[in-house]
Amino acid sequence: MLMTKSIVRATAIPGPRSQALFARRTQAIPRGVSNTIPIFAERAHGALLTDVDGNVYIDFAGGIGTLNVGHTNDAVVEAAQRQMAALTHTCFAIAGYEPYVALCEKLNAIAPGTGTKKTVLGNSGAEAIENAVKIARHATGRQAIVVFEHAFHGRTLLTLTMTSKAKPYKVGFGPFMPEVYRLPFPYLYRRTAPANAAAYEAELAEFFDTHVAAERVACVVIEPVLGEGGFIPAPPEYLEVLARMCKANGILLVADEVQTGFCRTGKMFASEHTGLDPDLVVTAKSLGGGLPISAVTGKAEVMDSAQPGGLGGTFVGNPVACAAALAAIEFMETHGLAARAEEIGRKVEKRFAHFQATNPIVGDARGIGAMRALEIVKDKATKEWDKERTLAVVRKAADLGVLLVTAGTHGNIVRTLMPLVITDEQLDEGLEVLEQALL
Numbered sequence: 001m002l003m004t005k006s007i008v009r010a011t012a013i014p015g016p017r018s019q020a021l022f023a024r025r026t027q028a029i030p031r032g033v034s035n036t037i038p039i040f041a042e043r044a045h046g047a048l049l050t051d052v053d054g055n056v057y058i059d060f061a062g063g064i065g066t067l068n069v070g071h072t073n074d075a076v077v078e079a080a081q082r083q084m085a086a087l088t089h090t091c092f093a094i095a096g097y098e099p100y101v102a103l104c105e106k107l108n109a110i111a112p113g114t115g116t117k118k119t120v121l122g123n124s125g126a127e128a129i130e131n132a133v134k135i136a137r138h139a140t141g142r143q144a145i146v147v148f149e150h151a152f153h154g155r156t157l158l159t160l161t162m163t164s165k166a167k168p169y170k171v172g173f174g175p176f177m178p179e180v181y182r183l184p185f186p187y188l189y190r191r192t193a194p195a196n197a198a199a200y201e202a203e204l205a206e207f208f209d210t211h212v213a214a215e216r217v218a219c220v221v222i223e224p225v226l227g228e229g230g231f232i233p234a235p236p237e238y239l240e241v242l243a244r245m246c247k248a249n250g251i252l253l254v255a256d257e258v259q260t261g262f263c264r265t266g267k268m269f270a271s272e273h274t275g276l277d278p279d280l281v282v283t284a285k286s287l288g289g290g291l292p293i294s295a296v297t298g299k300a301e302v303m304d305s306a307q308p309g310g311l312g313g314t315f316v317g318n319p320v321a322c323a324a325a326l327a328a329i330e331f332m333e334t335h336g337l338a339a340r341a342e343e344i345g346r347k348v349e350k351r352f353a354h355f356q357a358t359n360p361i362v363g364d365a366r367g368i369g370a371m372r373a374l375e376i377v378k379d380k381a382t383k384e385w386d387k388e389r390t391l392a393v394v395r396k397a398a399d400l401g402v403l404l405v406t407a408g409t410h411g412n413i414v415r416t417l418m419p420l421v422i423t424d425e426q427l428d429e430g431l432e433v434l435e436q437a438l439l
């Protein structure tokens with residue numbers, strides 16, 4: 001018998017009101033906008049989400065890593081409401097306002113990377129990645145961009161080109177952008193080649209000989225832990241070799257911390273785990289505490305390369321989103337969310353190791369801090385991915401009261417992105433449900 005403390009099951013999932021909204025959605029919204037669980041949210045707070053039928057779920061998806069400070073965080077709501085009443089929008093190019101400046105100052109102070117930094121704001125992760133590439137091209141005078149297999153950088157045409165997963169993201173949307181080259185990601189669970197610094201160095205040298213000459217490359221863009229690609233941490237030796245080769249060849253290193261940033265991995269940024277010194281860092285998702293905002297933070301001399309007017313946009317750095325982001329970051333710092341992510345991670349890691357040891361479908365359990373994943377396979381020896389079973393696990397978990405999100409190029413990974421304000425009781429209850437869903 002499952003002991004439910006936070007989860008409330010008021011109706012079948014989806015309930016009648018969700019079903020009615022789904023019917024309207026089908027008429028009004030194109031099928032390209034998809035979803036895994038056909039429920040509709042009414043309200044949410046902390047790590048709990050209530051749907052329109054009164055069902056309460058423990059949220060292990062967190063708006064896909066956007067709610068590290070929790071749903072409707074009181075400090076974020078208060079800051080946003082105060083800002084909303086004072087000044088909602090000017091366009092920063094028309095009249096400046098302090099929250100934009102203050103947020104850039106804050107990001108310059110906390111983002112990874114040595115030296116003096118500057119920041120430019122955007123609306124979404126994809127927009128910030130686009131800006132990082134523009135800045136890198138301008139600063140180096142080079143055109144080529146290097147990305148990785150299993151990468152996810154967004155859905156605009158440049159970032160979709162940089163994204164790896166062909167189905168469903170890329171099908172039918174080409175032609176894609178020129179001058180984007182792709183390296184294999186060091187995916188240790190599936191790697192057959194040696195995994196050490198010498199092997200990585202040889203692979204990178206071969207890549208620059210056979211795919212694109214190093215002196216033509218503006219930047220390498222890497223997620224320190226692959227997000228959508230399956231929560232695959234880059235080995236520290238790999239990052240060390242990559243950073244060294246970039247520096248030796250005048251290539252800028254761009255850390256995409258859109259999903260890994262803001263305490264998820266047990267540090268404010270994942271780059272801190274290995275002392276990575278990126279030239280540019282891209283952030284979004286949990287930066288805004290639930291409001292849409294993104295940023296590129298980088299070494300001042302690189303950031304200052306683009307000409308006045310070369311960077312910007314109507315809504316970028318919206319004052320309400322800036323106020324929310326400042327409140328969210330302050331909350332992370334004053335509530336020790338990075339340390340809390342470590343604690344959550346230790347608990348989840350222990351439980352996931354048990355799943356891996358006892359459940360024949362759990363091929364791998366991995367991650368850093370509270371960014372943890374299970375890789376679902378048909379057979380532990382062949383490691384054949386099992387997308388259907390993974391979807392079934394996510395659907396069963398929703399039925400039992402936990403919202404989860406899949407990942408992986410082959411859709412066979414279950415990832416945890418719970419708000420870091422989740423209580424121990426909610427975490428235990430959610431993990432109990434996940435164990436049931438895996439059976």
Ligand SMILES: Cc1ncc(COP(=O)(O)O)c(C=O)c1O
Nearest residue numbers: 124125126152153154227258259
């Ligand atoms: C690592 C990473 N980069 C970029 C993006 C794109 O962000 P957005 O969806 O805000 O455009 C995502 C989104 O999932 C991401 O995980």
